[in-house]
Amino acid sequence: xxxxxxxxxxxxxxxxxxxxxxxxxxxxxxxxxxxxxxxxxxxxxxxxxxxxxxxxxxxxxxxxxxxxxxxxxxxxxxxxxxxxxxxxxxxxxxxxxxxxxxxxxxxxxxxxxxxxxxxxxxxxxxxxxxxxxxxxxxxxxxxxxxxxxxxxxxxxxxxxxxxxxxxxxxxxxxxxxxxxxxxxxxxxxxxxxxxxxxxxxxxxxxxxxxxxxxxxxxxxxxxxxxxxxxxxxxxxxxxxxxxxxxxxxxxxxxxxxxxxxxxxxxxxxxxxxxxxxxxxxxxxxxxxxxxxxxxxxxxxxxxxxxxxxxxxxxxxxxxxxxxxxxxxxxxxxxxxxxxxxxxxxxxxxxxxxxxxxxxxxxxxxxxxxxxxxxxxxxxxxxxxxxxxxxxxxxxxxxxxxxxxxxxxxxxxxx
Amino acid sequence: xxxxxxxxxxxxxxxxxxxxxxxxxxxxxxxxxxxxxxxxxxxxxxxxxxxxxxxxxxxxxxxxxxxxxxxxxxxxxxxxxxxxxxxxxxxxxxxxxxxxxxxxxxxxxxxxxxxxxxxxxxxxxxxxxxxxxxxxxxxxxxxxxxxxxxxxxxxxxxxxxxxxxxxxxxxxxxxxxxxxxxxxxxxxxxxxxxxxxxxxxxxxxxxxxxxxxxxxxxxxxxxxxxxxxxxxxxxxxxxxxxxxxxxxxxxxxxxxxxxxxxxxxxxxxxxxxxxxxxxxxxxxxxxxxxxxxxxxxxxxxxxxxxxxxxxxxxxxxxxxxxxxxxxxxxxxxxxxxxxxxxxxxxxxxxxxxxxxxxxxxxxxxxxxxxxxxxxxxxxxxxxxxxxxxxxxxxxxxxxxxxxxxxxxxxxxxxxxxxxxxxxxxxxxxxxxxxxxxxxxxxxxxxxxxxxxxxxxxxxxxxxxxxxxxxxxx
Ligand SMILES: Nc1nc2c(ncn2[C@@H]2O[C@H](COP(=O)(O)OP(=O)(O)OP(=O)(O)O)[C@@H](O)[C@H]2O)c(=O)[nH]1
Ligand SMILES: Nc1nc2c(ncn2[C@@H]2O[C@H](COP(=O)(O)OP(=O)(O)O)[C@@H](O)[C@H]2O)c(=O)[nH]1
Ligand SMILES: [Mg+2]
Ligand SMILES: [Mg+2]
Numbered sequence: 001x002x003x004x005x006x007x008x009x010x011x012x013x014x015x016x017x018x019x020x021x022x023x024x025x026x027x028x029x030x031x032x033x034x035x036x037x038x039x040x041x042x043x044x045x046x047x048x049x050x051x052x053x054x055x056x057x058x059x060x061x062x063x064x065x066x067x068x069x070x071x072x073x074x075x076x077x078x079x080x081x082x083x084x085x086x087x088x089x090x091x092x093x094x095x096x097x098x099x100x101x102x103x104x105x106x107x108x109x110x111x112x113x114x115x116x117x118x119x120x121x122x123x124x125x126x127x128x129x130x131x132x133x134x135x136x137x138x139x140x141x142x143x144x145x146x147x148x149x150x151x152x153x154x155x156x157x158x159x160x161x162x163x164x165x166x167x168x169x170x171x172x173x174x175x176x177x178x179x180x181x182x183x184x185x186x187x188x189x190x191x192x193x194x195x196x197x198x199x200x201x202x203x204x205x206x207x208x209x210x211x212x213x214x215x216x217x218x219x220x221x222x223x224x225x226x227x228x229x230x231x232x233x234x235x236x237x238x239x240x241x242x243x244x245x246x247x248x249x250x251x252x253x254x255x256x257x258x259x260x261x262x263x264x265x266x267x268x269x270x271x272x273x274x275x276x277x278x279x280x281x282x283x284x285x286x287x288x289x290x291x292x293x294x295x296x297x298x299x300x301x302x303x304x305x306x307x308x309x310x311x312x313x314x315x316x317x318x319x320x321x322x323x324x325x326x327x328x329x330x331x332x333x334x335x336x337x338x339x340x341x342x343x344x345x346x347x348x349x350x351x352x353x354x355x356x357x358x359x360x361x362x363x364x365x366x367x368x369x370x371x372x373x374x375x376x377x378x379x380x381x382x383x384x385x386x387x388x389x390x391x392x393x394x395x396x397x398x399x400x401x402x403x404x405x406x407x408x409x410x411x412x413x414x
Numbered sequence: 415x416x417x418x419x420x421x422x423x424x425x426x427x428x429x430x431x432x433x434x435x436x437x438x439x440x441x442x443x444x445x446x447x448x449x450x451x452x453x454x455x456x457x458x459x460x461x462x463x464x465x466x467x468x469x470x471x472x473x474x475x476x477x478x479x480x481x482x483x484x485x486x487x488x489x490x491x492x493x494x495x496x497x498x499x500x501x502x503x504x505x506x507x508x509x510x511x512x513x514x515x516x517x518x519x520x521x522x523x524x525x526x527x528x529x530x531x532x533x534x535x536x537x538x539x540x541x542x543x544x545x546x547x548x549x550x551x552x553x554x555x556x557x558x559x560x561x562x563x564x565x566x567x568x569x570x571x572x573x574x575x576x577x578x579x580x581x582x583x584x585x586x587x588x589x590x591x592x593x594x595x596x597x598x599x600x601x602x603x604x605x606x607x608x609x610x611x612x613x614x615x616x617x618x619x620x621x622x623x624x625x626x627x628x629x630x631x632x633x634x635x636x637x638x639x640x641x642x643x644x645x646x647x648x649x650x651x652x653x654x655x656x657x658x659x660x661x662x663x664x665x666x667x668x669x670x671x672x673x674x675x676x677x678x679x680x681x682x683x684x685x686x687x688x689x690x691x692x693x694x695x696x697x698x699x700x701x702x703x704x705x706x707x708x709x710x711x712x713x714x715x716x717x718x719x720x721x722x723x724x725x726x727x728x729x730x731x732x733x734x735x736x737x738x739x740x741x742x743x744x745x746x747x748x749x750x751x752x753x754x755x756x757x758x759x760x761x762x763x764x765x766x767x768x769x770x771x772x773x774x775x776x777x778x779x780x781x782x783x784x785x786x787x788x789x790x791x792x793x794x795x796x797x798x799x800x801x802x803x804x805x806x807x808x809x810x811x812x813x814x815x816x817x818x819x820x821x822x823x824x825x826x827x828x829x830x831x832x833x834x835x836x837x838x839x840x841x842x843x844x845x846x847x848x849x850x851x852x853x854x855x856x857x858x859x860x861x862x863x864x865x866x867x868x869x870x871x872x873x874x875x876x877x878x879x880x881x882x883x884x885x886x887x
């Protein structure tokens with residue numbers, strides 16, 4: 001059972017690079033049940049070539065080459081690279097979607113076909129990109145659309161990075177809503193990562209004074225790795241699919257533990273399941289801030305899945321605080337609200353690792369800010385000429401706004 | 415790597431170019447001295463990245479941390495991707511014989527005699543049409559050698575005749591012939607008529623063209639450069655041994671422009687974990703058509719030893735940020751964080767050991783101090799470039815699109831009007847064959863129009879349209 005990843009733009013490629021490095025590290029580390037897990041995991045993510053070199057089942061897509069050139073040599077070999085040296089997509093969704101995507105699409109789809117031929121059985125696509133640039137967001141939208149046409153039955157899971165809220169790209173709000181609106185109907189689930197929240201974790205939980213993208217990316221990759229590494233019970237992708245079974249609620253978010261300062265990791269208490277589960281169930285400081293800014297907000301959960309990885313079993317009942325939350329909506333049957341998957345194997349160098357994948361109305365908080373920003377700029381006509389130039393006109397924008405408002409409204413009214 | 419063609423026109427443009435190329439080479443550890451004193455080891459850069467400003471016909475260069483003499487590069491048939499145009503010979507001829515000999519493709523040097531008489535009309539209406547075919551041929555020659563041409567970078571002054579007139583003529587040729595390629599212009603404004611009596615006309619006529627045809631303009635005012643130079647002198651910044659004594663007397667001033675150009679292009683030449691490419695400037699910094707004049711700022715006193723104090727790297731970095739926003743470090747006379755002007759868009763680029771955390775704290779500071787339109791508070795572009803300027807551990811470069819820019823246009827307009835009211839010197843323009851006197855009034859209108867636009871944004875009444883209603887199935 002394999003996954004094919006598509007990494008788009010600077011963000012997607014940097015995260016992808018970090019993800020596969022972590023996966024390889026996790027697969028190669030010593031473990032008792034080596035055989036079964038080892039081959040399952042290798043086959044899921046890698047193709048090992050005749051010279052024994054690990055080739056990620058991943059396609060690297062960018063419209064400039066500086067990012068890929070800058071990767072340090074490693075013992076992984078990315079073989080499917082579609083990087084055109086055309087100077088990027090100018091932080092403009094329209095440029096990426098309408099122009100640059102057409103220059104890469106056939107090459108990308110060919111690479112996808114080739115990767116699929118190398119797999120025994122492909123279950124799903126994993127797309128990595130940021131929402132605020134032009135390549136990941138715009139080129140990504142176009143390619144994923146084509147992917148859906150060519151593979152109508154495969155599961156498409158997107159991992160999208162939301163920009164830092166205070167602003168890091170002037171057109172970030174436009175690019176984000178254009179991408180989200182475009183991909184919502186054609187993808188199965190979208191896991192949203194907030195750079196702002198990641199930064200918060202790195203600063204306040206991991207105790208870094210200076211945070212770099214590689215720090216943020218390793219947190220993201222660990223979360224993704226812990227979810228997608230093989231699991232002795234079930235198909236992960238089916239589980240994700242179940243979490244987003246209702247077509248009006250397709251956004252997922254992730255929380256994980258432990259997130260503690262380097263060094264303090266050895267403390268006895270932090271290695272107890274009860275400690276980790278309590279930490280996970282608690283609202284994070286970041287979430288509390290967000291909710292306080294939005295007094296009318298009341299948390300509602302649609303569904304949850306917990307993934308645990310350790311040789312130590314979870315004590316009976318320990319997960320009840322997650323399972324019995326009063327926040328669940330009433331219309332989801334009890335047995336679909338909560339699932340737990342335990343794998344009796346350590347993840348990376350964590351004795352215990354726990355990860356929560358949830359579908360809840362919390363996603364409204366960051367998305368609402370983005371729509372607010374985009375709407376303000378739009379009603380003042382700012383920056384629109386860059387989009388009009390590529391035939392993305394006011395009507396296109398209005399449709400995108402309408403689509404997102406509808407998604408937000410659905411989440412708001414649960 | 416996306417590629418750029420540098421086009422330097424007129425005396426000023428070529429003098430800046432003459433200072434630019436040695437410095438850009440230096441960032442790749444290439445020295446223009448025949449024998450570099452010592453092959454010092456420094457920060458490693460990939461010669462691949464040379465390709466954004468140089469033609470590498472047969473790239474066989476290795477990645478190296480060692481300083482390399484220019485001739486070694488030239489032996490590898492590396493050429494500057496530049497077109498040098500002047501209607502006199504004195505400056506460009508130095509490229510044929512001086513220390514930069516061999517760096518330029520002989521076919522890309524275009525000169526003539528005897529100049530344009532500091533008359534925009536001579537450059538634009540006479541030399542332009544006469545040289546059109548030749549210039550287009552040179553451009554074709556250069557463009558054909560590119561794999562992924564991204565932009566033109568033009569350098570000229572607006573006060574003279576050749577750079578101002580022929581420069582803007584070439585700009586229009588680019589618009590017509592390469593409409594999809596971006597056109598960046600860094601132009602020098604000399605305010606006042608000390609050296610050129612017709613300067614106000616030339617400034618205004620050139621600005622009119624720049625408003626219509628440039629993608630982004632990075633204007634530089636000579637009076638600001640002078641202030642910066644004297645500020646540097648007061649701080650004992652100069653050790654008079656620098657190589658660029660080639661082109662006096664504007665040497666120190668031009669070095670500041672060069673520094674700006676190096677920062678501006680750094681993201682297109684070097685990688686970074688939040689890469690900032692030149693092609694992102696237009697999208698991020700220009701919210702409305704024609705509002706594409708940007709103010710650049712950076713710390714001019716950032717040599718940490720010059721302050722006599724040893725500061726922590728955090729302080730140095732923060733200091734660079736504060737300096738980059740300070741009005742005394744802008745290339746034109748504006749105050750980005752002043753109480754009157756409103757920011758439409760800003761860019762902060764950290765070079766060297768800046769981190770994400772730094773950029774975000776600066777973004778917040780900027781947002782706390784600046785004034786914004788209802789929509790522009792978050793219009794901040796942040797970028798990281800992993801390679802710092804030579805001999806610095808870090809540098810911070812900022813760009814601002816501020817409504818304060820109208821003071822530049824008001825100044826141009828005011829000076830222009832002083833002459834035009836008296837119809838002083840207009841004979842020199844009217845005598846040129848293809849000069850249409852309408853241009854005088856058109857450029858006036860165009861300046862008033864752009865001033866008006868900026869002022870409207872300053873007094874903008876927020877539009878409050880409620881957000882769309884969701885679709886209810
Ligand atoms: N988490 C994370 N976010 C990143 C990373 N690199 C960039 N970003 C975010 O991605 C956004 C910028 O988009 P990029 O990925 O650089 O853009 P792109 O897809 O390459 O598109 P263009 O450069 O516009 O052609 C910003 O919001 C950044 O914060 C990364 O390595 N990790
Ligand atoms: N900063 C700077 N300004 C210059 C330089 N050379 C000329 N200028 C200014 O440019 C104007 C004259 O333009 P010039 O370039 O000599 O005319 P051209 O050769 O006809 O384009 C004058 O106002 C000068 O002050 C220079 O090297 N640096
Ligand atoms: Mg990019
Ligand atoms: Mg002159």
